[in-house]
Amino acid sequence: MDGWGEGARVDAGAAPERAVTKAPGWRRVTAWLVDYALVVTVAVLLGFLTFHRISAMLGDVEGLAGTGVWKVVTSDGDLAEAGQALGESxxxxxxxxxQQGFALLVLATFLYQFLSLAFAGTTLGKALLGLRVSPAGGGGGVVGAAGDAARPSRRAAAVRAAVTTVADVGLLSLACCLLLSGAFLASGAVLVLTVVVFLANATPALAGDRRSLADRCAGTRVDGGLLGATAAATARYTAQGGRAAWQAAQRVAESERARAAIGRGRRLLPGGRAAAPGEVPAGPPAAGPVGGPPIPGAAPRAGGGLPPDDDGARHF
Incomplete structure (x- = not known):
């Protein structure tokens, strides 16, 4: 168990052997575009939220009036300075x-990457393209639900999510915030750094062992084994369901045979003869009245079937 409270892990020496399928470059690019489209969607929503916040702030007449009056009172009669101070405020x-909107965008991107990798081993874009993130070398991960795959540990997922977030939106958001604050030179330097870090993260994912900068920092890799693992798990669960259904059908058939045998036993007449259609099996024959002739076919009484005298003696 690691420092993050992680559960069962896979050691390098005990990891199950499975074939590693390198993900084609076009699948990596398409998966990134899908994930980045989600980030852009969140950015648009945060942009609308920020716009409405600023509009509400500018439309707060009472608040602006109070601020303006205070600026005028404290301006020593310099109304131009008071107006400038109000505008700057x-x-x-x-x-x-x-800036708060950009910070929320960075936080949302990190949480999306971290939660997807820590609990599913893949993001939405990678899942749609049949890709998954697993520990490099097959060790140091958490056993998946199927038992034959491993997802990154939470620490590895956090590192990979952090590097991906910085490369995709973190540095770009910082450059925009510096630009709005008037730090033009620093904003330009961060913008150049954004391009360098983005290329350093993306280029290795398209060549060689297909491991991006985020993969190398987190000790992970992206492979194309998600479709195979899903198909194997589906086949295994289907086979288990088929066996369970067959066993249930066998139990039903045995129960039907048992009920049929009981029904045939109930339809037998005395002597083992089967009852004819419409014939009702009779019960044991009743004995005749005391002192009278026995009923034909009735079982004889004990002691020869003769009635006793008044004194209790029997006739012989």
Whole structure:
């Protein structure tokens, strides 16, 4: 158990042997586009939210009036300076709202990557393309539900998610925030760094062993074995379900045969003769009245079937 409370892990020497299928470059690119489309969707939603926050802030007449009056009172009669101070206050509040939107975007991207890798071993884009993230070398991961696959540990998932987030949106968001704050030179430097880090992360994923910078930092790899693992698990569960259904059918057939045998036994007449259609099997014959002739076919009484005298003696 690691420091993050992780459950059963797979050691390098005990990992199950399975074939590693390198993911084609076009599948990696398509999966990244799907995941990045989700990030862009979140960015658009946060943009709408930020716009409405700024609009509500500018439309707060009472708040603006109170701020304006305070600026005028504390300006020593310099109304131009008071107006400039009010404008700068609104600008800073607007910039702060935009920066908070970028921070939420970075946080949402990290959580999406981390939760997907830690609990599913793949993201939505990778799953659609049949890709999965697993420990490099087959060790240090967590056994999957199918028993023949491993997903990254939580620590590895956190490292990979952090590097991916920084390369995709983290540095770009920082450059935008610096630009809004007026730090143009720093923003330009961070923007160049954004391009360098993005290429350093993406280029190795398209050549060689197909491991990106995030994979190398986290000790993971992306392979194309998700479809095979899913098909194997489906076949295994289907076979188990088929065996269970066959056993249930056998139990039903045996129960039907038992009920049929009981029914045939109930239809037998005395002497083992089967009852004819419409004939009702009779019960044991009843004995005749005391002192009278026995009923034909009736079982004889004990002691010869003769009635006793008044004194209890029997006739012989």
């Amino acid at each position: 609104l600008w800073r509040r607007s910039i702060r709202a935009v």
